[in-house]
């Protein structure tokens with residue numbers, strides 16, 4: 001089997017909530033799958049099923065060739081998990097936390113110690129290694145938790161929102177770590193709400209919403225699917241927004257979306273720079289003060305918007 | 316590795332982690348060390364003073380031992396509930412470790428705590444005039460029986476800890492069930508003077524049997540005028556205490572482990 005992770009028809013319901021509503025996925029060995037979706041989409045539920053923490057109501061899944069339902073122990077030996085909320089022991093030091101995980105993976109004392117030291121260095125926790133984790137900042141905890149997932153050099157690594165709560169440097173570090181993992185041959189599933197992150201890291205992106213896969217493919221494929229370019233105009237006065245929206249509705253190829261907070265109007269356009277010039281000429285004629293104007297290829301935000309009818313960060 | 320040896324190895328690692336945790340937690344240290352001292356002194360002088368002086372004080376000690384050991388099961392309840400709420404159990408459950416280990420590790424570390432509490436209480440007891448009047452072997456048996464009973468109580472605590480929806484609930488639920496059990500027993504009064512149904516409950520309450528066994532083994536007699544418990548459990552106190560502890564274990568070990576498997580796989 002070439003897929004390191006495979007799932008078929010995963011369903012999980014909580015009362016009337018269908019957290020997962022028939023999800024299929026497949027991650028070829030050595031690649032990164034980005035599971036992208038807004039709050040409540042079902043990302044964590046999917047991760048918990050694949051890591052044997054949760055039994056699905058229906059469907060089957062295999063991780064590293066082992067059935068998660070029939071042979072959970074074999075799955076656990078092959079995976080490393082960093083959950084959505086850092087699960088570190090507050091009273092233990094950073095070093096002790098990693099040592100503990102190493103021992104529980106079956107390592108002897110010497111190996112567990114060596115591996116903990118190695119990871120402490122790699123995650124820039126040297127200065128804090130001897131302090132209880134309760135004194136760590138949120139970002140440091142997050143890094144410690146991620147380090148915990150890598151203790152046993154697992155073949156399949158599952159990371160639930162690994163960069164949430166990290167500062168830009170922490171985020172870049174984490175991205176670099178994921179890059180190294182893949183370079184070393186690991187398979188990675190990561191969930192994220194950051195479209196930019198999926199774009200950066202993932203070979204394949206699976207967009208889920210309300211427990212269903214609504215799109216999948218590479219970032220480029222998804223962008224092409226949505227098509228066209230986006231024209232974005234920022235005006236000086238909120239009062240000018242309706243007029244601007246009307247003009248862009250004329251010029252553009254779709255319904256403009258208005259962001260009142262940023263006094264911004266966006267629309268899909270067919271004719272690129274021609275549309276841009278046309279829009280500016282007409283807004284100028286109407287006496288609208290344009291502060292900023294841009295034309296860009298669709299981002300995953302746009303993909304999301306066009307697929308679900310709502311922006312990823314909303315809801 | 317067989318299931319059992321892996322369970323013991325991993326359980327040992329978890330127990331090490333729990334004890335390390337405990338040592339660094341001031342609240343916990345207070346509860347584990349100061350509370351036993353307080354119990355012995357408070358009960359010995361407040362109750363002992365009011366109800367019959369030195370003899371009653373010696374009689375009380377076994378009751379205080381058993382109550383404290385049983386109340387230590389609240390550590391199991393709170394510890395497990397905490398680990399559950401903080402997602403630590405999720406982390407453990409994603410590791411290729413024994414399913415028994417987290418519970419066995421917790422009950423074992425709490426057994427260590429109970430041993431410490433017993434040591435502290437014995438020293439305090441000696442200070443207030445309590446003595447071991449029986450043989451050394453009997454005294455060792457008494458301590459072993461106390462620890463076995465504490466271990467059994469811990470496993471009931473494990474089930475409560477895994478079932479509690481929050482740490483606050485765990486905190487009160489972990490103690491609540493112990494109050495009737497420890498008071499409707501011969502811990503502080505002679506069960507013989509209780510009214511009808513309470514008397515029967517007290518006589519068959521495993522607490523009473525453990526307390527009675529410990530008193531017998533330490534050679535601590537009831538003060539004159541105190542009606543000791545009667546009936547088969549009282550006449551066969553050690554046997555009944557042993558059997559009830561083992562029955563509790565036989566029921567609650569598998570039940571807690573089953574709960575552990577399910578709890579995080581909601």
Ligand SMILES: Nc1ncnc2c1ncn2[C@@H]1O[C@H](COP(=O)(O)OP(=O)(O)OP(=O)(O)O)[C@@H](O)[C@H]1O
Pocket residue numbers: 014017018019037038039040041042043044045046084193581
């Ligand atoms: N234990 C539970 N009990 C009841 N409902 C639950 C439970 N766990 C998840 N849900 C529901 O299932 C749905 C999916 O939740 P899930 O945690 O998988 O979302 P998510 O994509 O990880 O969201 P987020 O980005 O907020 O982490 C949500 O509607 C959530 O409320």
Ligand SMILES: [Mg+2]
Pocket residue numbers: 043044045084160
């Ligand atoms: Mg989530």
